[in-house]
Amino acid sequence: xxxxxxxxxxxxxxxxxxxxxxxxxxxxxxxxxxxxxxxxxxxxxxxxxxxxxxxxxxxxxxxxxxxxxxxxxxxxxxxxxxxxxxxxxxxxxxxxxxxxxxxxxxxxxxxxxxxxxxxxxxxxxxxxxxxxxxxxxxxxxxxxxxxxxxxxxxxxxxxxxxxxxxxxxxxxxxxxxxxxxxxxxxxxxxxxxxxxxxxxxxxxxxxxxxxxxxxxxxxxxxxxxxxxxxxxxxxxxxxxxxxxxxxxxxxxxxxxxxxxxxxxxxxxxxxxxxxxxxxxxxxxxxxxxxx
Numbered sequence: 001x002x003x004x005x006x007x008x009x010x011x012x013x014x015x016x017x018x019x020x021x022x023x024x025x026x027x028x029x030x031x032x033x034x035x036x037x038x039x040x041x042x043x044x045x046x047x048x049x050x051x052x053x054x055x056x057x058x059x060x061x062x063x064x065x066x067x068x069x070x071x072x073x074x075x076x077x078x079x080x081x082x083x084x085x086x087x088x089x090x091x092x093x094x095x096x097x098x099x100x101x102x103x104x105x106x107x108x109x110x111x112x113x114x115x116x117x118x119x120x121x122x123x124x125x126x127x128x129x130x131x132x133x134x135x136x137x138x139x140x141x142x143x144x145x146x147x148x149x150x151x152x153x154x155x156x157x158x159x160x161x162x163x164x165x166x167x168x169x170x171x172x173x174x175x176x177x178x179x180x181x182x183x184x185x186x187x188x189x190x191x192x193x194x195x196x197x198x199x200x201x202x203x204x205x206x207x208x209x210x211x212x213x214x215x216x217x218x219x220x221x222x223x224x225x226x227x228x229x230x231x232x233x234x235x236x237x238x239x240x241x242x243x244x245x246x247x248x249x250x251x252x253x254x255x256x257x258x259x260x261x262x263x264x265x266x267x268x269x270x271x272x273x274x275x276x277x278x279x280x281x282x283x284x285x286x287x288x289x290x291x
Contacts, residue, residue, distance in 0.1 A: 034269060041263035044256050053263065059229040059245070061257035068264050070231040074239035075268075077146060077232050078221060079214035082153035087207055089154070090161025095191060097162075098169045110166070117159035125223035128152040133224055140236045144226035147235040152220050157210035164206025168199035208279035212272050218243040242268055 044050065044066065056067030093113065097106045128148055137143030176198055180190040196203070226238025227248065240248075242264045253261050 037262050037266040037269060041259050041266050043259040044263055050263065064256060066256065066260040068242065068267065070229050071240055071242045071245055073231050075215065075241040078149045078153060078239065078241055079211060081150040082157060082214050083207065083211050085150060085154040086158045086161055086210065090158050091165050091203065093162040094165035094169060098166055099187065099191060113159050113162050117163065121156060121217060121220040124152050124156055125220035128220065128224040142226060142238055144224055144238055145236045146225065146232045146239050149221045149225040152224050153214050153217060156217065156220060157214050160210040160213060161206050164209065165203045168202025169195060172198055205279045208275050212275050215268065215271055216243060218247050222247055
């Protein structure tokens, strides 16, 4: 009988040190990015000048009017609107794959969802520009609008919600299913009354991660939103989000105009940090909502 030899303790120690260094480098890079953005945006932040971002009449860099509020509202409208559309579809898909679909259907469907998550954003934008924009234009001009951007983003964040929700549901302890079956609950009652509440932290964490992606998306939204700087008042209004504004104007921006673009990037970082922090608080320790 061969003797089992346990690995030396120093291997675990060095492995822990290595992970600590990797984590530290990642945190340092993140801090450097924030410092870089703040430094570049400082000319329009110092002395309270940042207030103009929220009370200026609009975005007119040549007139030194650097109002970010219309684009901030557009960014939130596009992101939250797409999330409201994607959440029921994503959660429904996860429930279907996990509890209803036969293996011969569920496995290919899951693979398609995973493949959808890997499609480059520019491909979604190209599809939206050539197919979705003309379709919506026939319904209500202009086709490039808040609604079009929401629909394209819905497709982009749908896989994130589906995959994270399915992971949360599949990781639930088996005794929940057994106890529910012992109470003679129907499958519908079991899913709605027991399984989803037990997995709610993981589901919400996935939703917030999808929101982070929606906030940071650039190319697809740039291609289909119309890029008009205005506060959206309806689904068919053309809008410009913060990320698209940076991509469109950074190449020729200078002085305060350039600093304002970095300030809008810093604002996006703050939004993403807040959402990521909430997601981390909800999913830290237990992804599935049970202790």
